[in-house]
Amino acid sequence: MLEETKRQNLMGVLKVNFVRESLLAFRNRQSLVNPLVFFSIVIVLFPLGVSPEPSFLKPASIGLIWVTALLAMMLSLDHLFQLDYDDGSLEQLVLSAQPLYLIILVKTLTHWLLTGLPLILISPLFALMLHIDSQHLPTLLLTLLIGTPVISLIGGVGAALTVSLRSGGVLISLLVLPLTIPILIFGSGTVQASIDGLPISGHLAIMLLMLVLSITLAPFATAAALKMSVSN
Amino acid sequence: MEQPLLQIRHLTCERDDRDLFNDFDYKFSAGDIVQVEGENGSGKTTLLRILSGLYTSYQGDILYKGEPLSERSSEFQSDLLLIGHKLPIKSSLTVLENLRFLIGIKQTVNEKALFSALEAVGLKGYEYSLCQNLSAGQQRRVSLARLYISDARIWILDEIFTAIDLKGVTQLEALLQKKSTEGVMIIFTTHHKLSIPNLKTLCVNSLLTGNNHA
Numbered sequence: 001m002l003e004e005t006k007r008q009n010l011m012g013v014l015k016v017n018f019v020r021e022s023l024l025a026f027r028n029r030q031s032l033v034n035p036l037v038f039f040s041i042v043i044v045l046f047p048l049g050v051s052p053e054p055s056f057l058k059p060a061s062i063g064l065i066w067v068t069a070l071l072a073m074m075l076s077l078d079h080l081f082q083l084d085y086d087d088g089s090l091e092q093l094v095l096s097a098q099p100l101y102l103i104i105l106v107k108t109l110t111h112w113l114l115t116g117l118p119l120i121l122i123s124p125l126f127a128l129m130l131h132i133d134s135q136h137l138p139t140l141l142l143t144l145l146i147g148t149p150v151i152s153l154i155g156g157v158g159a160a161l162t163v164s165l166r167s168g169g170v171l172i173s174l175l176v177l178p179l180t181i182p183i184l185i186f187g188s189g190t191v192q193a194s195i196d197g198l199p200i201s202g203h204l205a206i207m208l209l210m211l212v213l214s215i216t217l218a219p220f221a222t223a224a225a226l227k228m229s230v231s232n
Numbered sequence: 233m234e235q236p237l238l239q240i241r242h243l244t245c246e247r248d249d250r251d252l253f254n255d256f257d258y259k260f261s262a263g264d265i266v267q268v269e270g271e272n273g274s275g276k277t278t279l280l281r282i283l284s285g286l287y288t289s290y291q292g293d294i295l296y297k298g299e300p301l302s303e304r305s306s307e308f309q310s311d312l313l314l315i316g317h318k319l320p321i322k323s324s325l326t327v328l329e330n331l332r333f334l335i336g337i338k339q340t341v342n343e344k345a346l347f348s349a350l351e352a353v354g355l356k357g358y359e360y361s362l363c364q365n366l367s368a369g370q371q372r373r374v375s376l377a378r379l380y381i382s383d384a385r386i387w388i389l390d391e392i393f394t395a396i397d398l399k400g401v402t403q404l405e406a407l408l409q410k411k412s413t414e415g416v417m418i419i420f421t422t423h424h425k426l427s428i429p430n431l432k433t434l435c436v437n438s439l440l441t442g443n444n445h446a
Contacts, residue, residue, distance in 0.1 A: 005340075008340060009339065009340060012336055012340055012341060013336060013337050015336070016332060016333050016336030016337060016341070017333075017337070019329075019333075020322075020325070020329070020333045023324075023325060023329060024322060024324060024325065027324035027325070028324055083322070084320075086318075087318055087319060087320050087321065087322070088316050088318030088319065088320040089320040089322075089333075091286060091314065091316060091318070091320075092314070092320050092334065092337060093337060094286070095284065095285070095286070095309050095312060095314055096309065096337040096338060097306055097307075097309035097310035097312075097338070098337070103337075230286055231286055231287055231288050231289075232287070232289075
């Protein structure tokens with residue numbers, strides 16, 4: 001009986017967190033639109049600035065999409081815990097008596113749903129604009145679908161570590177970008193392999209491994225960092 | 233003797249090279265209503281944060297039901313309501329949404345209870361207003377509405393009377409008194425003069441000299 005009410009409570013806690021994150025994002029639409037605008041502008045300007053020739057764009061396109069997606073997600077990350085830290089909501093979350101791991105997982109995945117998923121959804125448009133053959137689109141989408149949550153989860157650790165600093169934005173990028181390099185390499189590498197006609201199941205397996213690892217480990221690190229940040 | 237609900241044992245703590253507490257002992261029992269007094273910067277908030285388990289850079293023990301806090305933290309946390317001096321209110325959410333979150337992370341939400349609590353703090357009719365349109369006192373009342381719903385047995389309240397009008401303060405006093413007779417343990421700080429009969433005071437300024445067992 002006690003166990004059951006505890007579980008109900010846990011589901012309740014996760015639900016209110018999800019609802020609140022989504023409401024906040026939709027009320028402050030800027031945070032929702034910013035990554036998308038950044039993503040679109042960089043990809044549109046790139047051919048104008050360098051060269052619109054298909055012979056140049058085709059090989060550069062996958063890397064461009066991946067790097068831009070990575071940076072667009074980083075942009076929105078520094079606010080992941082900042083506002084909650086400033087107004088004391090974070091203290092309340094830490095003291096909520098439910099596993100902080102799950103609360104953070106929900107918060108981070110909500111962040112991904114609101115920033116990463118929209119990027120994935122508009123990326124086919126830009127992929128076609130950059131002359132990627134449509135038969136490779138599913139692979140591109142699949143790698144983004146596996147890769148962007150990893151960026152959110154790893155970024156969450158950086159955001160939590162720098163939350164009590166006045167200007168943590170630069171530090172986050174410095175901390176997090178090196179950690180996201182593997183997923184960037186494998187993300188674009190998988191699509192490249194598919195274009196070269198090579199089997200991609202091995203690449204995908206490694207990407208999935210990264211996803212599983214970051215789901216299981218990153219929220220622990222984030223939780224520890226947040227506890228440290230509120231305890232001063 | 234009955235076991236104290238929360239106990240401070242040999243607490244020593246310094247911040248920025250200043251001793252705040254030195255080998256300090258205190259016992260809180262269920263139903264106690266304790267006002268922590270002291271000048272600005274004397275360590276009231278630090279003491280409350282230590283008691284709620286947030287601040288951990290100290291020597292000594294905080295015992296919850298006779299065992300160290302860190303060993304029973306999950307049980308303690310579900311028993312604890314902390315209202316800090318920061319206001320965990322998001323200006324772009326409505327009054328009801330803010331309260332639903334604050335309650336929802338501690339216990340099961342009962343929609344009816346939310347409405348009646350908002351009525352009790354004088355925010356009836358504001359349920360669907362965005363918090364950015366409320367006054368400072370009203371925003372604080374949103375956070376205080378938790379007091380009417382919470383089923384926690386330990387309340388730690390830091391400066392809850394800030395920006396609350398006189399009538400509101402009287403009302404809160406009555407609530408604290410009622411809750412303490414129901415066995416809720418209340419520790420709070422304020423600079424207001426209160427008229428609560430069974431109020432105990434804990435003066436932080438005198439802790440260094442050791443004569444704190446008034």
